Amino acid sequence: MLQKKFEKVVLENYPVALDTRDTSIRYLGQLQNGHDIDVSKILMATSLCSDDINIPSTSFFSVVWGPFFLGGLGGLPYAGLTGMTAFAHHIPDNGTAFIFYGPHIGVTLENEVGRMYRPGQEKGGACCGALMLALERFQDDLYVPKLSQKDYQQSYLESLLYPRREEILADTSPQRKITECTFELIDKMLHEYLREVKDEFKVDKIGLLGGIVINTDFGIDDYFSVRNFEVISTKYL
Numbered sequence: 444m445l446q447k448k449f450e451k452v453v454l455e456n457y458p459v460a461l462d463t464r465d466t467s468i469r470y471l472g473q474l475q476n477g478h479d480i481d482v483s484k485i486l487m488a489t490s491l492c493s494d495d496i497n498i499p500s501t502s503f504f505s506v507v508w509g510p511f512f513l514g515g516l517g518g519l520p521y522a523g524l525t526g527m528t529a530f531a532h533h534i535p536d537n538g539t540a541f542i543f544y545g546p547h548i549g550v551t552l553e554n555e556v557g558r559m560y561r562p563g564q565e566k567g568g569a570c571c572g573a574l575m576l577a578l579e580r581f582q583d584d585l586y587v588p589k590l591s592q593k594d595y596q597q598s599y600l601e602s603l604l605y606p607r608r609e610e611i612l613a614d615t616s617p618q619r620k621i622t623e624c625t626f627e628l629i630d631k632m633l634h635e636y637l638r639e640v641k642d643e644f645k646v647d648k649i650g651l652l653g654g655i656v657i658n659t660d661f662g663i664d665d666y667f668s669v670r671n672f673e674v675i676s677t678k679y680l
C-alpha cells in the first residue's frame with residue numbers, strides 16, 4: 444500500500460522509473476540475453492554518492508561481483524583514472540565490466556523532492572545532501588565555489604555545477620534539475636575516463652547503466668530512472 448503511494452509520487456516526477464528489483468531483472472536480463480554476457484563473471488563498479496541510503500539499490504541480487512567504488516559526494520567518479528585502471532585490472536578472466544552510476548534524490552509521500560525520511564529519524568532531511576547543499580549555496584547571488592583541500596569533493600562538485608547555476612535556479616524544479624545536471628557530469632566523466640584507460644581493460648565488453656536513483660522510505664523499494672544503457676566494445680572506445 445505504502446509502496447503504491449510512493450510509486451505514484453515517484454512516477455509523477457520520474458515517469459519511466461522502475462523499482463530496484465525490476466531494474467535489476469531488466470538490465471541483468473539484457474546483458475545476459477541481449478549481449479551474450481555471463482553475469483557470473485561481471486565485476487561491477489559504481490559511481491554513486493557516498494550516502495549510506497544508496498547501498499540497498501546497488502545489490503543486483505548479489506549475482507555480480509563488486510562493487511568497486513568509483514564515486515564520492517554527488518556520485519562523481521572521484522577515484523579518477525587510477526581508480527578506473529584498478530577496476531579494469533580486477534575483472535575476472537573472460538569476464539565483463541559493468542558500471543552502475545548516477546546521482547540520487549529523495550522523495551517523500553508529501554511530494555517533496557530532494558528530501559526524505561531516513562531510518563531512525565523522525566524529521567525529514569535533504570537527499571542528496573551534497574546536491575541540496577550546492578543548490579542552497581547557489582541561491583546566494585554572491586556565492587562562488589572555491590576548491591578546498593579539506594572539502595575537496597563538495598567544492599569540486601560545486602565548481603563543476605556552477606556554470607549551470609542560472610539554468611538550475613530558473614527550472615520549475617531546481618532540485619530535479621541539479622540532479623539531471625549531475626547525471627550529465629558523471630556520464631561525461633566516466634566516458635572520458637574509459638577512453639583514456641581503455642587499454643587497461645583486458646575484456647571485450649563494458650556495460651554501462653546510468654540514471655537517477657530515487658530514494659523513498661525505509662523498507663520501501665527505491666527506484667531508478669534510466670538515462671543510459673549501453674554495452675561498449677573496448678575495441679571501439
Ligand SMILES: [Zn+2]
Pocket residue numbers: 492493494516517547570571572573574
Ligand atoms: Zn548524496
